[in-house]
Amino acid sequence: MKQEQEKTRYSEADLQEFKGIILDKMRIAREELNSLATSLSSPNANGTDDTAGTYKTLEDGSATLEKEQINQLAARQKKFIEQLEAALVRIENKTYGICRETGKLIPKERLRAVPHTTLSMEAKLKQ
Numbered sequence: 001m002k003q004e005q006e007k008t009r010y011s012e013a014d015l016q017e018f019k020g021i022i023l024d025k026m027r028i029a030r031e032e033l034n035s036l037a038t039s040l041s042s043p044n045a046n047g048t049d050d051t052a053g054t055y056k057t058l059e060d061g062s063a064t065l066e067k068e069q070i071n072q073l074a075a076r077q078k079k080f081i082e083q084l085e086a087a088l089v090r091i092e093n094k095t096y097g098i099c100r101e102t103g104k105l106i107p108k109e110r111l112r113a114v115p116h117t118t119l120s121m122e123a124k125l126k127q
Helices: 002-008 012-041 053-092 108-113 121-126
Strands: none
Touching (some): 012 053, 012 108
16 A cells, blocks of 8 residues: 555655755745846936937936846746745645646656646646
């Protein structure tokens, strides 16, 4: 019976390894998100207060575009952090590493590369 259980889910040691990987990625993602938030809240260090009005208009357009890009990056980081948090919940529930489509174990190599995944490559390629 015990062997059968090990084939359907990862061992406690494996789950702890993945938890460490996820916590590490989460720490880095939060640092990057904080950095993005800081760059959004601080005024442009390369201000154009002393230049002609024509250049200021161009600069404002560029600054707006840059802020939009930073906002998009921040939104992606937030989503990534949420996905990592959901993976931690799956670890606690002992359902981590099980493909939501096939019900089979996702290979460790894939989980190490994409620790928040819920799909095996087989299922991902069918999408």
